[in-house]
Structure formats: structure tokens, C-alpha cells
Amino acid sequence: GAVVSQHPSRVICKSGTSVKIECRSLDFQATTMFWYRQFPKQSLMLMATSNEGSKATYEQGVEKDKFLINHASLTLSTLTVTSAHPEDSSFYICSARDFWGQRTDTQYFGPGTRLTVL
Amino acid sequence: GIQVEQSPPDLILQEGANSTLRCNFSDSVNNLQWFHQNPWGQLINLFYIPSGTKQNGRLSATTVATERYSLLYISSSQTTDSGVYFCAVERGDNRLAFGKGNQVVVIP
Numbered sequence: 001g002a003v004v005s006q007h008p009s010r011v012i013c014k015s016g017t018s019v020k021i022e023c024r025s026l027d028f029q030a031t032t033m034f035w036y037r038q039f040p041k042q043s044l045m046l047m048a049t050s051n052e053g054s055k056a057t058y059e060q061g062v063e064k065d066k067f068l069i070n071h072a073s074l075t076l077s078t079l080t081v082t083s084a085h086p087e088d089s090s091f092y093i094c095s096a097r098d099f100w101g102q103r104t105d106t107q108y109f110g111p112g113t114r115l116t117v118l
Numbered sequence: 119g120i121q122v123e124q125s126p127p128d129l130i131l132q133e134g135a136n137s138t139l140r141c142n143f144s145d146s147v148n149n150l151q152w153f154h155q156n157p158w159g160q161l162i163n164l165f166y167i168p169s170g171t172k173q174n175g176r177l178s179a180t181t182v183a184t185e186r187y188s189l190l191y192i193s194s195s196q197t198t199d200s201g202v203y204f205c206a207v208e209r210g211d212n213r214l215a216f217g218k219g220n221q222v223v224v225i226p
Binding site: 034046059095106107111 | 151153159160161204213215216217218219
């Protein structure tokens with residue numbers, strides 16, 4: 001149980017285009033999902049917290065107009081990188097909290113999406 | 119914000135050896151999790167352990183919340199244990215703060 005999927009797993013795009021990444025909780029409902037960014041050989045940095053049916057909360061320094069987050073249902077959150085530039089190239093990882101699970105504080109992570117902007 | 123420090127940053131082990139990874143945190147926490155990130159980037163939940171001791175096979179973890187540290191023990195290490203181990207903590211605001219990780223390489 002507690003499986004989180006991401007799609008796509010890898011994407012290469014041209015500078016200036018927008019890229020959408022999906023995060024789904026497959027076997028549980030998640031009122032809260034999180035988006036992280038990880039640069040090579042570094043730790044995970046929280047970008048934003050996504051709550052179903054409400055606006056996302058962004059961490060300091062994260063541009064909300066650049067990284068659009070939508071959490072339309074209890075099993076799906078999307079991150080759209082708008083007008084992507086090479087410096088946006090990174091590994092993006094989502095996580096979801098198992099709302100109904102016995103351990104409601106546990107976060108489960110997706111497999112990540114590697115974005116390369118040319 | 120809360121600070122999370124992991125040590126050692128890098129560790130090379132001979133297969134079959136035991137090891138201990140440490141996570142220190144700067145404030146009281148509601149949640150502490152240990153993860154293993156495999157070479158493909160997937161974070162695998164190892165333990166949810168805000169306090170106490172847990173064991174799962176060759177892995178075990180202990181968190182002493184009053185002293186603000188957690189330990190992850192790997193016994194009889196195998197090459198599949200290679201990867202980065204992350205400790206992450208949360209203070210009750212839903213936001214996990216990650217340490218910089220322990221890079222573990224197990225040599226056959």
C-alpha cells in the first residue's frame with residue numbers, strides 16, 4: 001500500500017516551453033501533497049505544499065507564477081513549470097500524506113521526474 | 119527553521135559489515151522519518167520513528183527525542199544497501215526538513 005506515482009519520469013524540453021508533471025496517490029487519499037526539488041548530489045528542498053481544493057503554499061524563494069500547482073482531487077496534484085529555462089533543470093519529487101492511514105504523519109514519495117531544459 | 123545534520127556524509131563499507139548513521143536535529147519534532155534513495159532516485163520509506171526503537175530485518179532505528187538525535191543501524195550490509203540515506207523531520211506544520219544525507223557505498 002501507499003504507492004505514489006509520477007508522470008512523466010523523464011522529460012526534455014526546449015527553453016521557453018511549459019512542462020506539466022503529475023503526482024498521483026494510487027491506493028490512498030491524500031488531502032496534502034508536497035513538491036520537492038533535488039539538485040545532483042544534494043538534499044531535497046521543499047518547494048510547496050499542495051492542499052486539495054485550495055491554493056498551494058509556497059516556500060520562501062519559490063516563484064508561484066513559475067511553478068504552478070493544482071490539487072484538483074484527493075489523488076492528483078500537478079506541477080507546471082512555466083516558460084522553463086535551463087536553470088529549472090532538476091529532479092522533481094512529489095510526496096503525499098496518507099490521510100486515512102493509521103500513521104497520518106507519514107509521507108510517501110513518488111519516483112521523481114527528471115526535467116532537462118535545453 | 120529546524121536544522122538537520124547527518125553524519126558521516128560518506129561511508130564505504132565492506133559487504134557484511136555493520137554501520138551506524140546519525141541524525142541530529144535542532145528542535146523538538148513531531149515526525150522523523152528515515153529514507154533510502156536508490157540509484158534511480160526513488161525514496162523508499164524505511165522508518166517512521168519520532169521516538170523509540172524499531173527494527174525491520176537488517177535495519178533498525180532509534181530516536182531519542184529528548185536528546186534530539188536518531189540513529190539508523192545497518193547490520194550485515196549488502197551491496198543493495200548502497201545509496202543515500204536521508205533523515206527528515208517535521209515540527210507539526212506538515213513540512214519535512216531533510217538532512218544532507220549519508221552516501222553509503224557497500225563494496226563486495
